[in-house]
Each structure stands twice: as structure tokens, then as C-alpha cells.
Amino acid sequence: MKRSAGCGSPEASFDGKEITVNGWVARRRDHGGLIFIDLRDDSGTVQAVFDPRESEQSHSLAEGVRPEFVLAVKGKVRMRPDGTVNPSMKTGEVEILVVEAEVLNSSLTPPFEIKPDINVDEKLRLQYRYLDLRRDDLHECVRLRHRISSSARRYLEDRGFIEIETPQLTKSTPEGARDYLVPSRVQPGCFYALPQSPQLFKQTLMISGFDRYYQIARCFRDEDLRADRQPEFTQIDLEMAFVDESDVMAVTDGIVASAFQAAGKVMKTPVPRMSYREAMELYGTDRPDLRFGLRMSTLDDVFRETGFKVFAGTLKKGGSIRGMKIEQGAGMSRSDLDSWTKRAQELGASGLVWFVLGDEGFRSPVTKFLSEDELADMKSALGLEKGDAAFIVAGDRAGCDDVLHTLRGEVARKLGAVDEGDFRFVWIVGFPLLEFDRLEGRYKSLHHPFTSPTEESFEMLEHAPLEAEARAYDIVINGIEMGGGSIRIHRREVQERMFKMLGMSPDEYEAKFGFLLEALEYGAPPHGGLALGLDRLVMLLAGRDSIRDTIAFPKTQSASCLLTGAPDSVSGAQLKDLGLKTSFDS
């Protein structure tokens, strides 16, 4: 019995029509004389009524049917009797009166119920991923992901971008994340690397004269996992020739807006910009969540002459005093404040000083150490009003910012200041080109080594490298780093200077990036691009907490696939072919 309609399609206009549907038994309600079965397929769910007066055969078949059996059902669509309409169902106005039914397949009792919002160990969900994906909410995540990538494709293709595939078996390069390696059989002892991104290929395509490239690209990074990090993930990757920052940002705004539209949401463009410097000053991070206040200020000048030893000592050592205004925070109890202090210490602060501005002025464990002037100056520096609170952290600037940035999110959530349905977008621009890595004792690219410095920064590259500014830009939504890109270096000598800055010798960068340097010498056009994290974008729009829910077959924190059992050991013959030996017993 081949289907003539989807389970989600019947509605009032179908009244009287005979249709056949195929689907899974979502629920079965047996009244003895009458059996209701909700039949589900990709299109939705519909109620089928098995009435022995209509079909003895179908009714007795329905008695033996169990959840997740696969049925074919032929019947007449009719309006439901008065009082039995189900408004929470899309097809709730109608039902199918079954005249003929057939079991296409039976099913074991599933290890968990196939319905939305279940509370089941993720281990089990991943092991039976095919059943997990059958559940409406996760099923919809996967469909949303398709709509978003599809809308991105449409948007880009309408603007002249073409999709070009780049290799998955490529060359391992220094810089960046750990590579996934693939041994070569034909060249024993040599390895391919899976791409961390198509970066070098897309730049090469610009040199080939493809004006606008895009790719929904799979990327691989062998680093430890997080809720928003998987070893393989997907980027909406693009590159454009003869452009500046504004061109790339405008296209990106459009892609994100089309993704929001695909999710039934509205987004205003253009996305506003904020300098890296401002983001760090006000939010202590380069990916600020702008849905709520709790802004920060630097209070070094306020406490320059203070008698309060903790602050004076910090300033003397070249540290910083950073404060965060907490709007309407005065209602926090003493035990709340104590637990935030404890939390700050967990995060690495040596302490947390809190102030509450109530009717009688400031309350704080340290008011007695501070002068009236200092309190007044602090109040105006932070913009405190009656009913607010403030958290102050003293120490090295980066450490203070880390602590306050983390507290900011947690406090806002606790105070109910975060509107979960709200979306706030911002471009962060004006990034430093380089940072100094203390562990390795060398400069590292903040973005990647192919990012162009600004015109003005060329001069300072060697004598004040940390002052140099990158032509890079990150788009941040609700505090999530959604994508980033840059205008690239398109001249060989600049690229060489950059490699040298990163501590690479000419031999080294010739060996690893010689092909790029040479390509730059054959008329490389100015170009730039960006990559958006598709998994994160879907996660945000689906209102999920992990990108695992947006990936059909994700991996666990230890990078294994619970469905298939990957990774797994391989046979000695396979290893021999590759000229490999492991030092572990398998």
C-alpha cells in the first residue's frame, strides 16, 4: 500500500477524500471497541481511527500493533466529531477512518520513548542515534540545519558566488590546531592532514581568478571537545577578490539574516560594529553578549591614591582594578554575595570586593578603608544608581577581565537579566594582529598568519608588533563567536615578514608554505573572506545548548562515535600496508 499523502498533510479540505499514509506508530490508545493510533512520518502526525464497524480486519490488526511499528493505512479523511478536535495538533481537525491497514514492519520496544523533551542519558541517545533523530525536536534541528545551509547557498549563489570543493587530504602545516593525520600507503612514512579549514585553497582560488568562492566545508581539528566544539565541524566558508572589510561584512550580514529567516526569525541589518578595544574595556572579552548591561570600567584612576592596601598594592605592581556595574543588583543577599566571592576565587581571582548602593549609601565589607571621594568617584565611574551593585576585582588586567566576563554571564542569568528570545549582533573589528605566547616565547597570530595588517601597521610590524592592527573581523551573536575572517595578505614580501614575526625561518616557511608564497608572486589579487560556524548558528537558532544536537552523528567528549564504535583498532595487515607500527597492544 503505497502512500498517497504525508501524515502531516490532512486538513479540513481533505474531508471525504480517501488517502493512504505510511508511517510509524507514535502512540496507540486502545478503547477496546475503538483504537486510535497516531501515525507519524517526516511530514507530521495524524490520528487514525480503527473502528471494527468500518473494518474488522484493520481493527484486529491494530490490536497487535505496538509503538514504532511501521504501518500502511488506507482510509477516509473526515472531520472529527464535535468536542474531539485537538488544537495542539496540526492535523487535529481531521482524522483518518481506516478501511484497510498493513504492518510494513514491526519494532522492538525502543530503549527510550520517541517523543520530544525526553530526559535520557546522552550516552544512550548517541548509541541509538537513529531513534534519537526520529524524535520531533531533534528531527526538526536537522531539518532546520538544512534550511539554513540551503538559504546560505541560495543567498550566495544569487550574488555570484560559486561553490568549489577543496581537498580533504591535504598537507599538515604548523600554526593552529593539532591536525588529524592520514597515513599514505603509496608514500610510506608520509601523511596527509585533514583540513582545519580550506584557508589556503580558497586564497589560491582567488589567484585563479574565481571572484567569489563559497563552500559548505567540513573542517577537522584534533583538540579537546566542548559543548560547542566537535572534532569535525562545518563552516560556511567564503572568499572574495578585490574587496575590503565592508564588502565581506555586508555579505555575511545577508547570510546570517537569511539564516534567521529560514528559522522564522527576523534580524536587522547591517550589524553594528564595535572595536576590539571597546569590547575589552566594557565587557572584558572580544565576544560580548549584548543582551544585557553589567558593563565594566577601569578604576585605576579612582584608586590611584587609595589607602586601601589591596588596591594600592595591585596598582603598585602594575595591575589593574576593574569594576562591573550590576543594575538592580542591590537585592542580592549577603549569602549571594558571599557565593559570588567564592565563585570569583574559583575562577582565579584573589578576591572579589562587592558594593551595594542602597538607601543609606554604600554597603560593603571595605567601605571603612575608602574615602568619601573614592566612593563618589567610583560611583560616577561605574555609573551606579540607587538599587545597583558593583563587583570589583584587582589583579593583572587579563585575569580581572576573565573573571568578570565569566561572572557577568552568570550573574545576569541569576538575576533574570537575560532574555532568551533576544538576539544581539555585533561585529568586533580592530583586532591586534599578534599576541605574545609566554609558554612558547614567541608571537602568535590572533587570527591566522595570512591576515593582513592595516596599512598603518606595516611600519610597526617589527618594532612594535603588539601594536599592529589586523584587518580582521568577528561576528558575535549573544556572546557566541559565530564567525570570523579577514582581508588577507596578497603580497609575498608581507607574507614573508609575517612568517618571520611568528618565529619561522625561511627554510621552514618555504617548506610549509612555499606554494603559497610562489602563488602570491603570480598576480595575486587583493582578497578577503570569512567563515561562519554552521553548527553554532543552528544551535543558536534552534535554542540548543550543544552543537551535538545540530549534528546528525556527533562524537562524545572523548571523540568517539557511540553508534558505530569509531575510532577502533585496525588489522595488522592494514597497518603493514601503511608501514605503521603502534606501540600499544590492540
Place this chain on the structure above:
RNA sequence: GGAGCCGUAGUGUAGCCUGGUUUAACACACUGGCCUGUCAAGCCAGAGAUCGCGGGUUCAAAUCCCGUCGGCUCCGCCA
């Protein structure tokens, strides 16, 4: 590499701190029966776990200790 949380019938939890009156409890799911308008159907009955795994302490361990495996969150790491 590190920190924290979790692991008890098919599923989700309680019990663990304070070891023994626990025959390991409850809900959902499951099985059987009754039931012609339900949609989380209802009612009745029933089956189902030696408590992730290994070791130790003890007269006695789901419970205390050590180790280990797995899952999750985070730090480091992630150009």
C-alpha cells in the same frame, strides 16, 4: 594534562551523607485483562534491577575507601 558532576529494572529518579527491619522504593515505559471518542486515554493485574566494572575495609557494602571504565560541564588547548 587538570578540576567538578553523574553511573541503581527498558527509561528517569529515590535510597548512599549516618553500613544492618530494604523482600532496593516511586513514576513512566513494557506484558496481560476490561473498556466505542481518546489524544500524557482510563481502570485492574503482572513481570522486570544483586546497584558501571575491579579490588579493599567490615560479622555485614548500592551505602565507606582505593583503582578503573564510560558520559557530561569547565580550565588548559582550540591560527
